[in-house]
Amino acid sequence: MALAGMRDALSLPAWVVGFGLVGVGSLARDVGYPVEIAVLSTILVWAGPSQVIFFASIAAGAAWSAIALAIGFASLRFLPMTVAIMPLLQRPGQSLRMQLLLAHYVAVTAWAEGLRRLPGMPPHQRVVYFLAFANTCMAVSSVGTFLGYYLLGELPVALAAGLLCLTPIFFLASLSAGLRHRGDIVAIVLGLALAPVCHRFIGGGFDLIVAGLVAGTIAFFFRPRKRAS
């Protein structure tokens, strides 16, 4: 099962996250932080947008409190995401420490792939699979962050832009791959449409949360009704 997790990660997702975090390495270098901080941010934060906000805000001279607040809001998505995936990974008698460890790996990749693949798997194999998958992604990404720290500035603009655009492209592909019913389609379409509108009219980092809550709540009412059982 561990091998299956590694294989599935290396089949594409690990490379995408890895390449996606190359940009973070270069941002860390721009503010003069050591390469260890760039790589540690990948391992300990494990959330591309948080890392981008952290280094880009320091470069822009933002207040520490504003940086923490922006990252907190951008990471609010992990609450619903983690709540959604934990039931698939919970086992009787599992320790709290294990659950906190599993939760740490929740980020778009492992979340989208996990929701898609775990339900078809026997429950006792899921934790091993998930850990192998997520750790493989993290290892590849750490190398990507390290390389980005030293290399990205040397790349032509088109390639640098391509690396930075990998994150939204991959997020969108993962979301479409995980579609289960029309409620998911509504959530994705409304989320895509509302976010730019909210970005335009709602400031202070609240825009994404508002877009997500509104689009998600509308989508919720489009889910197929479960038969009474």
Added chain:
Amino acid sequence: MTPAITQPIPWLDGPLWPYLALLVFAVLPTEIWRWLAVAFARRIDADSPALEWVRAVATALLAGIVAKLIVAPPGALAAVPLFVRVAALAATLAVMAFDRRKMLLAVLAGEAVLIGGSVLLL
């Protein structure tokens, strides 16, 4: 004029400052939501409507992040015209609509449009 970078908090400054800053201002505000979720998940039924709602909000939030990274992009991506960025997403969606198992192809199609468009236009 480039703005000065955020300076360390004076009384905490030292060789370990970057580590402290990362832990307090990046790791903590990210990780706290994962921890809270574990506390919630222990007492919630996997089939409950509440969880369905939470999933819908998380899905919409992710789609929102995609849209935001495209309309307000970081770094070098901002140099690429908006219509090329949107075309890249459209290429990815088109492949996924054709066959949902072709994720690699979908990602490559989007990247090809973006990098190709940038090379032609920049």
